[in-house]
Amino acid sequence: MNKLGATRFAVVALLFLASCSSGRRSAEFTLDGVTAPPRVCALNPQDFAQAERVPDFHLDNGCGVANGYKIYTINDVGLNPSALITCDLADSVSTWLSTMVQPAAQATYGQRVVAIKVLASYSCRSRDNINGAKLSEHGFGNAIDIGSFILEDGREVNVLHDYYGNGPDQKFLHSIRAQACGLFSTVLGPGSDADHSNHFHLDKMFLRPGRGTYCR
């Protein structure tokens, strides 16, 4: 890494830390029953994504990201804005986009998804922003919230507005949500609870033996 790159990483890390400590969405949380994800990195995200490695960081309160990357595009799908997520999560998002989302978009619209709107990635906060709840997987960079999908022709398929709509948008959104279950540990969205009415939450929570995926 050159000196400019190193400086940029440091600035990025500081910005994330600043948003964590002073952000309005920073309810208190507990670490009881929370396990940080294992350091898994089967593929280098730079092989399938425009991605910058972010130096590992660990805060005293339990938040932190290991094997983190700032991702700008995955498989030529833009992330708007860019997301700080783990290598392992990036890998699964890549698989989801290329083997589930793009085929569904082609089948439904005859065109591909060119960008996704990211509502959250790394964020040091409790689950559902509830005071006293467990630390969210977002606190490890192990979760991503997606609010909409932008098609080649510029049209936006929006989770909040189109999930319960009629026709192709509903079919597309229901299909890619259902397929995500299993690839990800947790899949939440409209109908899960009030906090997820406007996005899909996808995470790779570490699953202890006997604990299955959580998709509802």
Ligand SMILES: [Zn+2]
């Ligand atoms: Zn989320």
